[in-house]
Amino acid sequence: MVRADRDRTLSRKKSAGGLILYVNIKWCNPGHVTVKETICTPDIELLAVGLRPYYLPREFSHAIVVVVYIPPSANAARACDVIHSTVARLQTDHPGAFLTINGDFNHAKLPNTLTGFTQYVKCSTRESKILDMMYANVKEAYSSSALPPLGTSDHNLIRLVPTYKPVVRHQPVTTRTVQLWSGEVEEKLQDCLQITNWDLFTEDFGEDVEGLADCITLYIRTCEESIVPTKKVRCFPNNKLWINKNIKALLNKKKRAFMAKDRVGGKVSSEGAERRIEESQEGIQGEN
Structure with missing residues (x-):
């Protein structure tokens, strides 16, 4: 009441x-x-x-x-x-x-x-x-x-x-492609950009700043697409953008601890899931 x-x-x-x-x-x-x-x-x-x-x-x-x-x-x-x-x-x-x-x-x-x-x-x-x-x-x-x-x-x-x-009942499951970033992938991309002869871009475009910016952006995106591995994931309509495989695993672990009446394990899983959710949300905000 x-x-x-x-x-x-x-x-x-x-x-x-x-x-x-x-x-x-x-x-x-x-x-x-x-x-x-x-x-x-x-x-x-x-x-x-x-x-x-x-x-x-x-x-x-x-x-x-x-x-x-x-x-x-x-x-x-x-x-x-x-x-x-x-x-x-x-x-x-x-x-x-x-x-x-x-x-x-x-x-x-x-x-x-x-x-x-x-x-x-x-x-x-x-x-x-x-x-x-x-x-x-x-x-x-x-x-x-x-x-x-x-x-x-x-x-x-x-x-x-x-x-x-x-929403999960009246909207279909969609598939999208995500990039798999890692320290090794970042180093490869960095090496690719370091050995690039950037003077060639300035020679071709001269004073055309907008054209130069578009060309460099396209080149970097091409390098990224050729180096960074990708995979397709299914996205359920009722999932938030920051929900991923690792967070789902922690949430399921929390549920199993609850069913087993393991309060300590449930608390640890809950704290881990909250921490991962915050990190994922920050990553999405950074991309936007």
Whole structure:
């Protein structure tokens, strides 16, 4: 249970209340639940919670659930501005997260505020109106249906059934060619460039600097292609760019240690994988 109790002074409301989010411990360990932000104003109450469940499709780093309540008397434009600024900040800080916004929106509408989000509640939530909504930053993620209200509530419950297909299921495996660099290969390439007569390039192009630069670049690339060995690798669509064979081996070793309840071995494998991932990410950034 994650609570954001109402502040009567900030909300200017006489009654108590607030927001609450229940997380099934079979889906996510309570230790992996983090409150990202709480906001309480006369126009909106907001609770943002970060979740790292036991399983998510690999294309998502974690999940962020934003719960909101917009009172009937609220200024809808100001409430939407708060949601927009909060969600934009969360997406900037966590670009790989699966993000949802749900709650009682009353008269506020977000189509123009949340570009790139889809609203999934298609059934009425109170009489013939749709007051409770659920937005997500992924298309084709849920289907909705109405259930009877809980207790004495005047709002229907909404059942959201996941329909999302992971990227690995609807995108084919691709093949790309990678270079196999080593100290020996670097020395060979360096020797090739050292014995090159660079004066021949300047004699042919004279004052044409751009032509000279293009020719030298093409020559270096040709030397690289003839010296550096390559191989073809399969790239799964849900893999990050920095995932390679060595990192996969460490991750599998970590899984085997977990199944064997080897905490020491699992910790060593985890630290090794994190170190290799950082090195691989730095290498990709250097290439870009």
